[in-house]
Amino acid sequence: MSPLFVILNYTAWFIFVYIAVVWLLVLLQRRPELYDRPDEPTPLPGVTVLIPAYNEEHHLADTIRSVLSLDYPKKSLSVIVINDCSTDTTGKIAEEFVKTGRVTVLHNKTNKGKAASLNYGIEQVTTELLVCIDADSTVDSKALRVMVGHFRDSTVGSVTPALNVMNKKNLLEKIQHAEYILNAFMRKMLAFLDAVHVTPGVFSVYRTDAIRKIGGFAEHNLTEDMEIALRLHDNGYKITNEFSACSYTVCPSRWSELFRQRIRWYRGAIRNSIQYRRMFFNPRYGNLGMFMMPLNFLSILAVFGLLGTLLWNITTDSIQAIWHLSLVNWDIWNMLFNPNLELMLFSLYSTPLLFGALGVGLAAYLLRTSFHITNKRQLVSRPIYLIYLVLFPLILMVFWAVALMLELLRAPARW
Template sequence: MIYPIFVYYIVLTIAGLRYNSRFKRPEIPEELPSVTILIPARNEGLVIRDTLRAMANLDYPKDKLEVLLLDDGSTDDTAKIAEEVSKDYPFIKVIRVEGGGSGKSYVLNYGLKLAKGEVIAVYDADNRPEPGALKDLVAMLSDETPAVTGKVKTMNWNRNILTRFICMEYLYFQLAGQAGKSKFYKTAILPGTNFVIRKELLEELGGWDEEALAEDLELSFRIILTGKKIAYTPLAVTWEQEPESLRVWFRQRTRWAAGNVHTVKEYVKRFKEIPSWGLRFDLFLTLMVYYLLAMAVIVADVAFVALLLTSGSVTWFTWSVLGFVYLAFLLEIFAGLYDGKIKSPGCWLLALLMYHTYSQIWILISLAGLWEARRAKKVWYKTPRTAV
């Protein structure tokens, strides 16, 4: 099982490189739609000023732009800072969410009811989109692709070893998981930030699922089940902050793993509704990625222990498992670094150790995610920020 899956991801990697290298910026329509940007926020005082200023610097007609900062019961100075910034930019509004504390989906649905734009955009409270990002996203909207997502880059990638690993992981995910799948299946998956969707479609779907642990993945499934597709543009870039401590990162990824498990439970019976067998297979792998990676790591670890216990007297199969898994993994990470234009020699050298360190922790994350999915409550879990 491991071999064909790794081969499949190598093929996706190559397809992603082709997609990105040949991608041409779509023509910006003369008549741009009105857009409402939703920014869910809870205790984001450290980052919210820079985020709102980044929204103000977007190259988009301000008479067609509405930014709703959705303050979900913050106990710090998030609302105060946001209100100070909004005084300089009339299109930025600070909304106090009533009855909050029930999760990101609830907050987004609250904002959706107030949104005036024809198109809804979503950004996390730590995001700093590049000026042209919103135009690039909107330019790819069509009847076939009523949702478009862009690229996420790590703002604090050089803070420590962990953030470098996260940066490499994100670059590879977007290369294979977004660009590669866009090449093969003409559709991507919505992340939690830096995407747009037509408000009409979102309302038809009933907004975000407030019971979902992974609201972005769940919404992606519902869009695909309608027969529509999600476009991906590598040119619409936003920069976001990633966890700088192992504890925060582990907690974040455990929640994501639990969200994947929850989505599997909800949609496994509806896989036959997905348009093609190839896409069904790929979406299943997307849902199970945490566990398939953990299984691959465990098998390779067992093979390595067998190698040590037998003093090297092992079969060719054990050697092939060890070599293939590691080399395939390394090839994929190097491709992500190349595509992301990361020139730091430290990152390329660190990639050699990523499988033996960072990836090993996925075993624990997968187990913790399974446990979390059994008892997880649909509440807001906010990743703690640091000043950047």
């Protein structure tokens, strides 16, 4: 392997191992505080839940019922559904809940997108707090009650939940289930560092005045939930996490759906990183600027370093294998039953491979810990999660490569 690829390989694995070690150290130091939260305010603040919906006739009713079932005083909780010019029965389904006296339905005359729909809903909000929840999601009944106490700190602009997968039937859904559990754990670790950089659209709670002060959601941003989180930080607000507040969303069930979702996410992350590049290594933003955002950028570079070395190794090994076969008159059986042990041992004990094994081992421990502390121990030992640890990252590397290529080519973005 050329010196350049060797350096890339070592650097990439070092970054991934470093990240895993940081999360492990944060966990060891702050584990007793995982479920600590402020006392409930008295009286409980008024809350408005915004549900933007476009062609969600199969999920919207369950979402509204879930919100109306929250353990929260009825007089302090209201719901606004924003029908974004749906072409199915979404609007009709939403209107059926108006008779509860707690649901208001707004109708966009044209399809404006999620962020614009949320901003339309925010104009109608009169409560101290507001919540955004996607129309294909649900939430635990206790979630809101355990989240509002964090707003006793006047500097808190948003509180994020522990996001989980609702559908866990096929292989892809189970892989994403493992991913979401680990991400929920990571979001809590980020909250300890005051470096949460995404407020998921599945039941994040916001201070209404803060959202209005910063101008609402960015209407032409691919990942408005990341952009508004960075803008909250930019305006001096904190974002925290309530680990015991669980929300659930429908994840992609087909690879084509996952591809479209992740390309949008990754292109949005690239654009937001460029837009907020002033935060990089800026002590004004604390751990977010000095640690998290630079580390995210380095992680992307590390992904391409590993992908490049992987492709290089596959290419050179294939050429070498073909050359060896030609030397033995294409006798493949002789090569299979008389392998080059020296070459095998060198590959087995190479430093990059050992770094990789260490990285996967640390990730496996963090994943197991994530399941343990979220009370999902029965799912830890399933072989399916080995696929998540070993193979799924390779797939995500390809997605990142495609996203970067599309950004460099300035290809039109799709929601």
